[in-house]
Amino acid sequence: MNSEIILLSTSAAAIGFAHTIFGPDHYIPFIVMSKARKWSIWKTTLLTLVCGFGHVGSSIILGIIGIAFGIGVSNLERLEGIRGNIAAWLFIVFGFAYFLWGLRRAYINRPHKHVHAHGSLIHEHEHDHDHPLTVQADSSKHEHRHTTNKANITPWILFTIFVLGPCEPLIPLFIYPASQHNIPGMIWVSAVFTVITLITMLTMVLVFSTGLKALPFGKLERYTHAIAGATILLSGFAIVFLGL
Secondary structure, X not given: OOHHHHHHHHHHHHHHHHHHXXXXXXXXHHHHHHHHOOOOXXXXXXXXXXXXXXXXXXXXXXXXXXXXXXXXXXXXXXXXXHHHHHHHHXXXXXXXXXXXXXXXXXXXXXXXXXXXXXXXXXXXXXXXXXXXXXXXXXXXXXXXXXXXXXXXXXXXXXXXXXXXXXOOOHHHHHHHHHXXXXXXXXXXXXXXXXXXXXXXXXHHHHHXXXXXXXXXXXXXXXXXXXXXXXXXXXXXXHHXXXXX
């Protein structure tokens, strides 16, 4: 491995880390969705890695196409910028739609009370409508059975957005060794950037999602979906208007 590839690899590691840390869209969606949808640590890890691979892999594929057809770096970066704007606006649309859905869910699931009478004994209990509720009663007890059977397309939506989202800093790092006909160097630089990006994403997601799940939300628990949507919405605004 020559000195140029070593320098490019070091740059790829540093840029991959900074690109991820300062891009809230790389980890915030997984943190808030993991809390709202009560994903396990394994599901959170898997979705983060799959979306991360899609995120970096799409730029690598675009770079390979650019090399094959002789497309210049500036044109590829321009295309990546367009993809970035599309992905950011998709975050905004998804966040806003999920926020509205979360508000509706919170309203439907608002706590309410039932009063039951058994002869001279009257009592009341409170529950919400978080799941379809079946009540079975006899003269002495009430049994509540909760069942749910809902299709979940949220992971697919996140994956699609991440595939559309570009890794702009990777393009020049990727193109240079290719221009020198150094295919092993090109693969190595891409691998370093990918690994560092995924490790950084996963670390941020697991640390903050674990902390968030440990916080007692209390009565705000039924608003977690709306909070998740609002957070993703604000992340999209930060990307579009603040250039994060």
